[in-house]
Amino acid sequence: MPIRPADQIIHKAAWLYYTHGLRQDEVARELDISRASVAMYLRKARETGIVNIATSTQLFSDDVLARQLEDALGLQTVWVVPEAGRSTENEVALVAASAFLEQIGRGDRIGVAWGRTVYAIADVMPFADLQDVVVVQLCGNLGAPYSYRPDECTMEIARRLNAKGLNFYAPLVLTSERLAAELRDEPVIREQLAGIPEGDIALYSVGTVDEDSHVVKCGALTPAELRGLRAEGAAGVIAGQIIDRNGAALDCSYNRRVISADLASLRAIPKRMMVVHEDVKLDALRAALAGGFVTHLVVAAPLARKLLDFAPPRETAPAAAAK
Amino acid sequence: MPIRPADQIIHKAAWLYYTHGLRQDEVARELDISRASVAMYLRKARETGIVNIATSTQLFSDDVLARQLEDALGLQTVWVVPEAGRSTENEVALVAASAFLEQIGRGDRIGVAWGRTVYAIADVMPFADLQDVVVVQLCGNLGAPYSYRPDECTMEIARRLNAKGLNFYAPLVLTSERLAAELRDEPVIREQLAGIPEGDIALYSVGTVDEDSHVVKCGALTPAELRGLRAEGAAGVIAGQIIDRNGAALDCSYNRRVISADLASLRAIPKRMMVVHEDVKLDALRAALAGGFVTHLVVAAPLARKLLDFAPPRETAPAAAAK
DNA sequence: CGTCGGAATTGACTTATGTCAGCCGCCGTG
DNA sequence: CACGGCGGCTGACATAAGTCAATTCCGACG
Numbered sequence: 246m247p248i249r250p251a252d253q254i255i256h257k258a259a260w261l262y263y264t265h266g267l268r269q270d271e272v273a274r275e276l277d278i279s280r281a282s283v284a285m286y287l288r289k290a291r292e293t294g295i296v297n298i299a300t301s302t303q304l305f306s307d308d309v310l311a312r313q314l315e316d317a318l319g320l321q322t323v324w325v326v327p328e329a330g331r332s333t334e335n336e337v338a339l340v341a342a343s344a345f346l347e348q349i350g351r352g353d354r355i356g357v358a359w360g361r362t363v364y365a366i367a368d369v370m371p372f373a374d375l376q377d378v379v380v381v382q383l384c385g386n387l388g389a390p391y392s393y394r395p396d397e398c399t400m401e402i403a404r405r406l407n408a409k410g411l412n413f414y415a416p417l418v419l420t421s422e423r424l425a426a427e428l429r430d431e432p433v434i435r436e437q438l439a440g441i442p443e444g445d446i447a448l449y450s451v452g453t454v455d456e457d458s459h460v461v462k463c464g465a466l467t468p469a470e471l472r473g474l475r476a477e478g479a480a481g482v483i484a485g486q487i488i489d490r491n492g493a494a495l496d497c498s499y500n501r502r503v504i505s506a507d508l509a510s511l512r513a514i515p516k517r518m519m520v521v522h523e524d525v526k527l528d529a530l531r532a533a534l535a536g537g538f539v540t541h542l543v544v545a546a547p548l549a550r551k552l553l554d555f556a557p558p559r560e561t562a563p564a565a566a567a568k
Numbered sequence: 569m570p571i572r573p574a575d576q577i578i579h580k581a582a583w584l585y586y587t588h589g590l591r592q593d594e595v596a597r598e599l600d601i602s603r604a605s606v607a608m609y610l611r612k613a614r615e616t617g618i619v620n621i622a623t624s625t626q627l628f629s630d631d632v633l634a635r636q637l638e639d640a641l642g643l644q645t646v647w648v649v650p651e652a653g654r655s656t657e658n659e660v661a662l663v664a665a666s667a668f669l670e671q672i673g674r675g676d677r678i679g680v681a682w683g684r685t686v687y688a689i690a691d692v693m694p695f696a697d698l699q700d701v702v703v704v705q706l707c708g709n710l711g712a713p714y715s716y717r718p719d720e721c722t723m724e725i726a727r728r729l730n731a732k733g734l735n736f737y738a739p740l741v742l743t744s745e746r747l748a749a750e751l752r753d754e755p756v757i758r759e760q761l762a763g764i765p766e767g768d769i770a771l772y773s774v775g776t777v778d779e780d781s782h783v784v785k786c787g788a789l790t791p792a793e794l795r796g797l798r799a800e801g802a803a804g805v806i807a808g809q810i811i812d813r814n815g816a817a818l819d820c821s822y823n824r825r826v827i828s829a830d831l832a833s834l835r836a837i838p839k840r841m842m843v844v845h846e847d848v849k850l851d852a853l854r855a856a857l858a859g860g861f862v863t864h865l866v867v868a869a870p871l872a873r874k875l876l877d878f879a880p881p882r883e884t885a886p887a888a889a890a891k
Numbered sequence: 892c893g894t895c896g897g898a899a900t901t902g903a904c905t906t907a908t909g910t911c912a913g914c915c916g917c918c919g920t921g
Numbered sequence: 922c923a924c925g926g927c928g929g930c931t932g933a934c935a936t937a938a939g940t941c942a943a944t945t946c947c948g949a950c951g
Binding site: 601602603 | 899900901902903
Binding site: 591592593603604606607608610611 | 936937938939940941
C-alpha cells in the first residue's frame, strides 16, 4: 500500500513535527512551504491516523469498582465509566473506543457486531494506521430501516483504523430455517463464518429482550414473537442471537433462521470486549457473562454497581484467562 | 499497578484534553486548577507515556529501496533512512525506536541486546505505557569501562515503555570455558537464558570484527585475539558472539566463554529487528542476514544500496514469514 | 510553635498554533 | 483560446499554548 505522492509531504511534516519535535515554522522552512500549510498537513495527519495520539485508559480501569468486578467475574480488564452529567453514553463509547484500540495488536483480526452501542463506538473511534489489521463483520445485515447497519459499523471502524474491512452480505434473519441453512452453506458466507473463530478480538454489546429492544426496532422480530421467546427463557441478544440466562443459545426457530457468527465461534475469540451502559441491560449482561462472552468489559458506573450486587465482590476469582 | 492519587489528575487532564478535545482553559475550569497547571500536567502526561503520540514510520518503509530489499532478502519490513546531512545516526535511531514501538504488542516479551546503536535507540525511545510488557536482557554485562552497559539499555527501554525490566548479572565473557559453562548453569542465569526463545521481538545491531569494533573497545577481546578470530573466518558479532560469513557461530574458545543468548534462541524469536547504519558494517550485516537473524531491518540509505548490490533486486523472493 | 526548605501552583507575559478569506495556478469545457 | 470552477496554498489576524518568576502551601525539624 504505497503512500500517495501527495501524502508524502504530510508524512514528512508529521515526522519532523511530532517525532523530531521541530516547531511548525521550522518544519515549514525545512519543507519550503508556508507555516499555514504545515498546520493544515498536521491536522490531516492526525485525522488520517498518520499520527496517532492515544491516551491511556488506565483512569477507568484503575478504580475500586473496576477491580472488584474483575475479581468477582474473573475478567481480564474492566473499565468503569463514571456518571458524567448527561452524556454517559458518549463517554462510554469514548472509553470503549480507546480501550479497544489499546488492545489491538499488529496483524490482528477484529470481529465487530452491531447495535446502537457499537455504532456509537465506531463514531468516536480514533483514526489510526493499522494497515495489517482486518475487521470482519460478525453478523448478517438488515434491510435498511435503521440508520446503522452491521456492514456500516464494520466499514467505519475499518476506515478509521485504515484496516481492511471484510463484510458479508446476507440478511441477519430469514423466514425459513431451510433457507438459512442453505445460505450459510454458500461458499461466500461459509468462508466468512468459518474465519470468525480465528479472530483475535471481538467488539460487541448485548441486547435486551424488551419490546423496545434493538432486535424489535430493526424488524428482526415482532413484539409478539419476542414475548413468546421471553416466555421460553430468552434473556439477551448477542450478535443477533437469543441467549438464555445461562448464556446458552435458546433452542428456537428464530435462532436457527439467523445468519451470524455462532456462539461457539465467538467464544473461540481470545479477547471479547463487551460494552454496555444502560442500566436496563443488567439481565442481558449477566446472561452474556454467564455464557462466557466477555473477557474485557466497559460499563457505566451505575450498572457496574448493580452487577457487583449479584457477584460477591471479595471472593477469590476463578483464574483469569491465561496469556 | 494502581495510579498514584497524585497522578490521577494528570490522567484526567490528559483524557479531557486529548480524547475529548477540550481546550486547556476548559480543562482547567473542569478540574478547578489554573491553566498553567494543566499545561504542566499535559507535559508530564506526554513525558510519562500516559499520552502516547506515535508517528507512522511508513515514510521510511514505503520507498523503492526498502521494497527492493524486502523482496531481495525475504524480510518482513525494511525501513530505509535517507542521508540527513550529518546526523544520520540519530535519525536511524529515531526511526528504529518508532518502528520498534509500532511492532510491540500487548503482553509482548522483548529481548534487547546492546551496543552503541542500541543505546542510541534507547535514548530516543518514546515514552509509552505498556505495563504488561517485559524487556529482557539478551547478553551478559561488562565491567563498566564503557558508558553503555547491556543492563542499562534494557532498563532504559523498560523505563521508557513503563514495562518490566529483566536483567541478569553475569559478565559477558569469562576467562575459562569451564567457568562460563558452570555459570550458565546457575539457576538465575539459566532461567534468564531459557526464557529468551519465548520472546516475541528482539532488538539488536550487529558488530564488526575490526580493530576498533565494539567488542575490542569494551574490552571483551584484545586486538590480537580479534585478528586471530578474523583469520578463522569471523565476520560479525551478534549479542556478543562471533559469527562467520554464513551467520553460524564460529567454533572458537571465545564463543564458548561468552554468557549470552545462544544463536538458536535468538532465531526462535519471531520478530528480529536489526538496526545498522554504518557503511563499514556491510559484511557483518550480510553475515547476520545469512544467519537468519533478521526479519525487520532498519538501515541507512547508503548501506541499503550497497546491500542491494549483492542481492539481485528483481528476483522473486523466498516466501516471507507466514503469519 | 515558629521557621525554613522544597515542591506545587499560579498570573502575566511570550511564543506558537489555528483559521479563514483571498489568491494563484491548473484543468476541463465551451 | 478564453472562461469558469475548483483545490491547494498563503498572509495576516485571532486564539491557544508554553514559560518563568513570584507566591503559596505543606511538612519537617529545631
